[in-house]
Amino acid sequence: MIKGCIFDLDGVVVDTAKYHYLAWKRLANELGFEFTEKDNERLKGVSRMKSLEILLEIGNLSFDEETKLKLAEKKNNWYVQYISKMDESEILPGVKEFLSQLKENGYKIALGSVSKNAMIILENTNLKQYFDAIIDGNKVTKAKPDPEVFLKGAEELNLKPEECIVFEDAIAGIEAARRANMKVVGVGSKEILKDADMVIEGFKNVSVDIIKAL
Numbered sequence: 745m746i747k748g749c750i751f752d753l754d755g756v757v758v759d760t761a762k763y764h765y766l767a768w769k770r771l772a773n774e775l776g777f778e779f780t781e782k783d784n785e786r787l788k789g790v791s792r793m794k795s796l797e798i799l800l801e802i803g804n805l806s807f808d809e810e811t812k813l814k815l816a817e818k819k820n821n822w823y824v825q826y827i828s829k830m831d832e833s834e835i836l837p838g839v840k841e842f843l844s845q846l847k848e849n850g851y852k853i854a855l856g857s858v859s860k861n862a863m864i865i866l867e868n869t870n871l872k873q874y875f876d877a878i879i880d881g882n883k884v885t886k887a888k889p890d891p892e893v894f895l896k897g898a899e900e901l902n903l904k905p906e907e908c909i910v911f912e913d914a915i916a917g918i919e920a921a922r923r924a925n926m927k928v929v930g931v932g933s934k935e936i937l938k939d940a941d942m943v944i945e946g947f948k949n950v951s952v953d954i955i956k957a958l
């Protein structure tokens with residue numbers, strides 16, 4: 745029986761995927777190559793340093809560790825500038841209503857994100873109050889597709905993995921949920937999120953009944 749829901753943050757609860765993309769694109773352009781939205785799919789759900797590795801592979805570039813840390817920091821500084829201006833208006837449609845419904849129906853709610861910036865975003869958008877547990881990039885050592893972030897979420901909710909479902913917009917996140925032995929709802933495009941148990945476009949008009957439909 746499902747007793748808890750674990751939400752990815754970027755691209756599921758808030759539209760920060762576009763800010764990650766803008767910041768990575770800015771870095772790629774500064775390094776002299778193009779970075780497309782299609783390339784960006786590979787970075788979703790992936791840690792900051794691993795994302796940089798993929799970006800550099802696309803640009804056919806290699807740097808020493810020290811330079812890579814500087815490049816990642818540069819990208820993060822731009823990203824933090826973008827998200828510092830965020831407010832409640834950037835919560836994706838239907839998300840707040842869905843979270844409220846889950847609470848009313850007794851489901852526990854966790855955040856399962858590998859972002860180290862998750863807390864700033866939850867605070868700026870006033871969403872922290874909805875979560876019984878918050879697992880972010882400061883609490884995990886392995887990024888998705890490793891299941892660590894979701895297993896920790898279940899543990900902090902005092903639930904078994906099979907009692908949780910995951911909401912994810914990233915291919916790596918869907919694989920992480922599978923490896924955690926959890927059902928997963930993809931949020932986004934059916935073509936991209938083929939391995940999810942179900943795919944929704946977003947939370948607009950979505951009710952808790954979808955949990956029973958899984």
Ligand code: BG6
Nearest residue numbers: 754788789790791792859860861
């Ligand atoms: C994930 C995003 O939620 O967090 C990735 O989907 C991002 O794109 C990762 O790289 C790490 O985020 P941050 O904020 O710690 O750089």
Ligand code: MG
Nearest residue numbers: 752754755913
């Ligand atoms: Mg995401």
